[in-house]
Amino acid sequence: MPVVIFSSPKGGAGKTTAATLFATQLAERGASVIVIDADPNKNVVDWANLAGVPKTLSVVGDVSEETIVDEIEAASEKASFVIVDLEGTASLMVSYAIAMADFVVIPVQGSQLDAKQAARQMKLIKGQEKITGRSIPFAVLFTRTNPAILPKTQRHIEERFTELNVPILATRLFDREAYRALFSFGGSLSALKNKGVSNLPAAISNAIEFTGEIVERLRNGNKAVAKREVA
Ligand SMILES: Nc1ncnc2c1ncn2[C@@H]1O[C@H](COP(=O)(O)OP(=O)(O)OP(=O)(O)O)[C@@H](O)[C@H]1O
Numbered sequence: 001m002p003v004v005i006f007s008s009p010k011g012g013a014g015k016t017t018a019a020t021l022f023a024t025q026l027a028e029r030g031a032s033v034i035v036i037d038a039d040p041n042k043n044v045v046d047w048a049n050l051a052g053v054p055k056t057l058s059v060v061g062d063v064s065e066e067t068i069v070d071e072i073e074a075a076s077e078k079a080s081f082v083i084v085d086l087e088g089t090a091s092l093m094v095s096y097a098i099a100m101a102d103f104v105v106i107p108v109q110g111s112q113l114d115a116k117q118a119a120r121q122m123k124l125i126k127g128q129e130k131i132t133g134r135s136i137p138f139a140v141l142f143t144r145t146n147p148a149i150l151p152k153t154q155r156h157i158e159e160r161f162t163e164l165n166v167p168i169l170a171t172r173l174f175d176r177e178a179y180r181a182l183f184s185f186g187g188s189l190s191a192l193k194n195k196g197v198s199n200l201p202a203a204i205s206n207a208i209e210f211t212g213e214i215v216e217r218l219r220n221g222n223k224a225v226a227k228r229e230v231a
């Protein structure tokens, strides 16, 4: 079943956070999900060692450059969704994962430095498209954005990407405490109730919107979806 990978050569872009939100939201709806944690830092494995991992979600942490292709293939035969979290560098492992992907999410924070690394990631995807002889759908995800204002730098980057026909997810992931708390308390966002996390309902609706958009793009061949952003 579909393989969705989260990748950018920029460290700290928001890959693991977005991948874990996507995985937990799908699993909460009953989908079987396998997350392959292909980052040597094993942040998703650490999260899965905390309490509250949804029943239909499992994490594969034992993966290397030699095994990634087989692991992705085996997982896609078992689960409704396979999600791969990659490390923040360009590597052979990243290239292999891109070659296997049905969708690549490229998280970008609103700075020119992030945008430059996103452009590198897109080149890598284009290279893999040539090698594999198929198109590999991808989209940029603006993350850690401010729910109240859209800073000028970010607007500029968005406009530039739009001019270059780069697909951008209509849903931005806001900077939310809940998205950090997930990695302290474990489980999914709904398990953070009663933990005193600020703006949890807003964080949940943003994560639902984000998950829904990727699922929709997987279904519709990566066409832009109508913007229904919830702050
Ligand atoms: N939408 C968000 N809201 C709040 N905090 C966020 C959000 N996205 C990421 N962060 C925080 O930013 C930091 C980097 O995020 P994350 O670990 O997801 O990035 P990454 O791209 O996986 O990094 P690496 O390249 O090191 O694997 C973390 O401290 C995380 O909690």
Ligand SMILES: [Mg+2]
Pocket (backbone or CB within 6 Å): 015, 016, 017, 039, 043, 085, 086, 087, 088
């Ligand atoms: Mg990470």
